Amino acid sequence: MRCHRVWLLMVMMALGMLTVSGCNPETRYRVLSKIFEEVPAPGEEVQHKPVVHGPRRSPVTEPASASEKTQITLPPEWVTPQNWRELLRKLPKEAAGGVDWDDALAEKLIQPRAGLGPDVPDQPAFDLNLDLIPEGQSFFKVVFPHKEHTEWLACANCHTDIFKMQRGADPITMTKIYSGEYCGRCHGKVSFALPTGCPRCHAALAGPAKTK
Amino acid sequence: MMRTIIFFVIATALLTLFVRYGVAAEAEYGDIVFSRKTPGADEIPPAVFPHWVHRINFKCYVCHDAIFQMKAGANPITMENIQQGKFCGACHNGKIAFPVGFDTCDRCHHQ
Numbered sequence: 097m098r099c100h101r102v103w104l105l106m107v108m109m110a111l112g113m114l115t116v117s118g119c120n121p122e123t124r125y126r127v128l129s130k131i132f133e134e135v136p137a138p139g140e141e142v143q144h145k146p147v148v149h150g151p152r153r154s155p156v157t158e159p160a161s162a163s164e165k166t167q168i169t170l171p172p173e174w175v176t177p178q179n180w181r182e183l184l185r186k187l188p189k190e191a192a193g194g195v196d197w198d199d200a201l202a203e204k205l206i207q208p209r210a211g212l213g214p215d216v217p218d219q220p221a222f223d224l225n226l227d228l229i230p231e232g233q234s235f236f237k238v239v240f241p242h243k244e245h246t247e248w249l250a251c252a253n254c255h256t257d258i259f260k261m262q263r264g265a266d267p268i269t270m271t272k273i274y275s276g277e278y279c280g281r282c283h284g285k286v287s288f289a290l291p292t293g294c295p296r297c298h299a300a301l302a303g304p305a306k307t308k
Numbered sequence: 309m310m311r312t313i314i315f316f317v318i319a320t321a322l323l324t325l326f327v328r329y330g331v332a333a334e335a336e337y338g339d340i341v342f343s344r345k346t347p348g349a350d351e352i353p354p355a356v357f358p359h360w361v362h363r364i365n366f367k368c369y370v371c372h373d374a375i376f377q378m379k380a381g382a383n384p385i386t387m388e389n390i391q392q393g394k395f396c397g398a399c400h401n402g403k404i405a406f407p408v409g410f411d412t413c414d415r416c417h418h419q
Contacts, residue, residue, distance in 0.1 A: 285380075
């Protein structure tokens with residue numbers, strides 16, 4: 097039964113096509129232009145649009161130097177929840193490939209709130225650089241910047257549960273950091289990772305040219 | 309015949325929607341996958357906390373240590389606690405961030 101119906105449909109379509117093609121040019125044009133686009137009117141030549149070919153090879157552009165940081169500007173109205181993941185991709189990256197949150201904050205690419213409500217003022221940043229020099233290994237000197245940390249964190253986040261408030265009072269070693277103590281409480285979990293982040297703390301490891 | 313066609317059309321549409329807006333979110337550095345402690349809750353995937361989304365929007369000290377202790381597993385987060393406005397519920401109440409309910413499960417509970 098179903099097979100018959102399909103045959104019937106096909107025969108009807110064939111008959112319809114025959115009817116249309118057998119009509120006079122005006123009727124054919126009227127019917128066909130209802131169904132198809134760009135049907136030539138009776139007496140009109142078929143117009144073929146010239147095909148434009150693009151260049152076969154894309155022109156060579158010099159890749160931007162990796163050392164130069166790409167400046168991106170994002171209008172604030174663009175930053176909506178739908179675009180957060182794209183924003184994450186666009187945020188400046190550090191050498192290890194992770195997001196450089198300090199740069200993102202300094203360049204105002206992100207405006208993280210300082211409280212649950214919208215208009216809470218930022219806690220004041222505390223500008224104090226601490227030189228932490230391992231005994232007898234001055235090459236591995238670490239400059240701890242309070243400023244970058246206090247832009248995100250409150251004093252009480254670290255003091256005095258994680259760090260005592262006295263320079264040299266905490267026996268910080270890389271082993272302890274790797275096992276999640278001291279700096280390792282955040283670095284390697286949320287903040288930039290340890291193995292590739294060496295020069296960010298141990299400035300001398302970045303080489304003489306790059307030391308800040 | 310007709311039913312099969314309709315089924316395929318709907319399946320394709322759903323698949324497209326899932327790929328486009330799906331909840332199979334990519335993992336990022338700093339994500340925390342909460343381990344389940346509630347017995348019998350294995351059918352629901354564990355909650356994933358994306359640190360990066362929250363860092364875009366809030367400074368660390370907004371949540372630490374007043375709402376969350378800075379140690380994975382140190383916070384007894386339950387759905388009941390959240391509904392009472394504790395932990396995630398401090399913001400995820402429909403006022404500051406999306407509310408916790410049956411239509412938003414998969415925004416946190418996903419693979």
